[in-house]
Amino acid sequence: MTDRDLDSIFQDDWPEDHRSGLVAVVGRPNVGKSTLINAILGQKIAIVTPKPQTTRKQQLGIFTIEHGQIIFVDTPGLHKPHHKLGEFMVSDAEAALRDADLILWVLDVSTEPQEGDKHIAETVATLRGNTPVVLALNKADLLAAERREALIAAHEALIPHEHTLLVSALQNSGVADLVTDLMARLPLGPRYYPADQVSEANMRFIAAEIIREKIILSTEKEIPYSVAVEVEEYKERSEEMTYISAVIYVERESQKGIIIGKGGAKIKQLGAEARIELQHELGTQVYLDLRVKVLKDWRSDEALMRRLGYKLPKDDKG
Numbered sequence: 001m002t003d004r005d006l007d008s009i010f011q012d013d014w015p016e017d018h019r020s021g022l023v024a025v026v027g028r029p030n031v032g033k034s035t036l037i038n039a040i041l042g043q044k045i046a047i048v049t050p051k052p053q054t055t056r057k058q059q060l061g062i063f064t065i066e067h068g069q070i071i072f073v074d075t076p077g078l079h080k081p082h083h084k085l086g087e088f089m090v091s092d093a094e095a096a097l098r099d100a101d102l103i104l105w106v107l108d109v110s111t112e113p114q115e116g117d118k119h120i121a122e123t124v125a126t127l128r129g130n131t132p133v134v135l136a137l138n139k140a141d142l143l144a145a146e147r148r149e150a151l152i153a154a155h156e157a158l159i160p161h162e163h164t165l166l167v168s169a170l171q172n173s174g175v176a177d178l179v180t181d182l183m184a185r186l187p188l189g190p191r192y193y194p195a196d197q198v199s200e201a202n203m204r205f206i207a208a209e210i211i212r213e214k215i216i217l218s219t220e221k222e223i224p225y226s227v228a229v230e231v232e233e234y235k236e237r238s239e240e241m242t243y244i245s246a247v248i249y250v251e252r253e254s255q256k257g258i259i260i261g262k263g264g265a266k267i268k269q270l271g272a273e274a275r276i277e278l279q280h281e282l283g284t285q286v287y288l289d290l291r292v293k294v295l296k297d298w299r300s301d302e303a304l305m306r307r308l309g310y311k312l313p314k315d316d317k318g
């Protein structure tokens with residue numbers, strides 16, 4: 001367990017047989033880690049897109065029942081990094097592996113294991129210590145019946161593990177069994193977070209992520225990866241109205257033009273999409289003010305990355 005546990009608020013009583021712990025949810029980009037955590041919690045705490053490398057830093061998803069609490073750590077997909085942001089994302093996921101009480105490796109069972117999976121097997125083997133590993137073979141809805149046995153066996157062969165479960169995060173099948181299995185493997189322990197808390201993220205972060213999701217969904221090529229969003233102002237102007245102003249950072253002038261679009265059409269559309277979801281999340285009207293700025297090659301610049309919230313805990317000490 002980590003420092004953050006010490007800071008937690010011990011509000012409620014819990015029974016003597018209460019179990020708890022950190023479950024690191026790791027795997028290749030795009031296998032469905034965030035979708036799975038959202039399905040487990042029954043609400044969207046992490047953004048999801050069809051493009052890889054959507055999640056950029058650790059995010060907690062807290063699942064509580066009377067007899068236990070699972071603190072899921074959603075992580076960026078483990079991949080071969082090509083710039084400083086990628087390096088940050090991979091180290092952040094590796095840190096989650098080291099801290100975990102249990103490792104949940106999510107795999108896409110609908111295709112053969114990839115090179116990236118073999119690489120992850122090595123990373124997990126190196127970092128796991130004695131931590132148990134459970135495999136979630138996800139996207140079972142896409143698994144062809146005639147290849148079923150072979151594909152399951154090929155994934156199971158990647159690493160020594162305690163247990164394998166077939167799930168479809170998208171269709172919410174196998175998810176309840178998975179949670180029951182994980183809970184039973186956690187040690188006896190306290191309820192670290194209040195029973196009604198599902199995440200540690202604040203509204204500024206959530207708003208920035210929702211805006212980033214809409215940009216990833218409606219842009220192509222390098223743009224989804226080159227964008228960072230910073231909420232500069234977040235004000236509850238009244239019970240019915242929240243004011244949010246955010247800056248969309250891109251790496252180059254040409255990308256700025258694309259995000260803004262002809263006569264501002266693109267940014268208007270993005271803003272409308274983000275606003276609808278924010279209004280739904282907040283239960284108020286939202287006034288959303290979006291601007292675009294160039295922060296040249298920020299993904300290769302550690303100082304700029306830190307400014308945008310991509311920093312490892314160890315960076316705070318330096």
Ligand SMILES: Nc1nc2c(ncn2[C@@H]2O[C@H](COP(=O)(O)OP(=O)(O)OP(=O)(O)O)[C@@H](O)[C@H]2O)c(=O)[nH]1
Binds near residue numbers: 047048050053054138
């Ligand atoms: N068919 C199918 N699609 C799924 C399933 N789970 C997730 N997906 C889709 O896979 C894509 C990636 O999902 P994410 O949850 O963003 O994947 P991730 O592992 O968090 O990806 P990164 O954050 O990039 O590492 C999305 O388009 C999801 O809708 C599933 O069980 N079945």
Ligand SMILES: [Mg+2]
Binds near residue numbers: 046047055074076
């Ligand atoms: Mg994700």
